[in-house]
Amino acid sequence: MAVALRAQPPAPNVEIWHDPGDIASRNLLFGSGGEKHQPKGTRFTFEKEDLHGTTPKLVVTDEAGKKWKLKFGNEARAEVTASRLLWAIGYPTDEYYLVPEAQLYGLPLSLRRAQHWIGTDGMVRNARLKRDPEGFKKVATWEWKSNPFVGTREFDGLRVLMALINNWDLKDVNTGIYDSDSKRLYIVSDLGGSFGPTHVVPKHNSRGGELESFEKSPFITESAPAYVDFATPGTAAKIVLFAPNIYAYREGLKWIGDHIPRDHAKWIGGLLSQLTPQQIRDAFTAGGYTTEETERYTRVIQTRIAALNGL
Secondary structure, three states, rough: OOOOOOOOOOOOOOOOOOOOOOHHHHOOOOOHOOOOOOOOEEEEEEEEEEEOOOEEEEEEEEOOEEEEEOOHHHHHHHHHHHHHHHHHHOOOEEEEEEEEEEEEEOOOOOOOOOOHHOOOEEEEEEEEEOOOOOOOOEEOOOOOOOOOOOOOOOOHHHHHHHHHHOOOOOOOEEEEEEEEEEEEEEOOOOOOOOOOOOOHHHHOOOOOOOOHHHHHOEEEEEEEEOEEEOOOOOOOHHHHHHHHHHHHHHHOOOOHHHHHHHEHHHHHHHOOOOOOOHHHHHHHHHHHOOHHHHHHHHHHHHHOOOOOOOO
């Protein structure tokens, strides 16, 4: 599916990517927020339940009074790791951290969606904490088909990255425009659909077998002299055919991984090739994956980076 051509270049203070400098020196254990901005303590105070999206979330404050969005489920680990890889090569992200264990205080007697993720003692495990980049505030979302960067190698590089990590959930509501006093950032603000299959399946946040699906999934589906097609985002699983509107909507996202200029795909491959194997491992370690899972995921990522650089 064709997308609109960019009418004019974005303003100098509007960015979707910036030069990351020495990629091999970036710390993927802590990501964009660094060690300094990680949540303070392991005790968090409940503020409210966030009912947006399909995954249970809470708004909480840490021991220093900083506000975070706490997310449960399979998406929690994937988001932390995906954010590390994007940030490492120059794409701005929210600040993400995984907390192995946290104690929640001030909880109501019942919650609409998050109740079964929380122990009777208020303990939660392997939850994702997220907040806006330091000094920025989310003001809007942006559209994949229509934004100031359509046609640029930076935007096409982002499309390739979504295929690299199998992020199939590329709805416009999962994006964010963030403003500071002097700059505007375009960010993919929900990366939870990553590191599994190439397409949505029923009950995607509660199923297992993510790693196996990722290992078996295709990456590049066609390589022509002028362009490259990728498998992600794929169409919905056939079982979703009972909901034609969902199937049609997912079908309409498939263009994001198709007909990406070959030189743009090679450009992002060149950036990714500067990551060391240990940095990739660190990204998965930050997401709470086991040593075995980390090694297996790292092998797939390295193979895909090699495929981009072999175009």
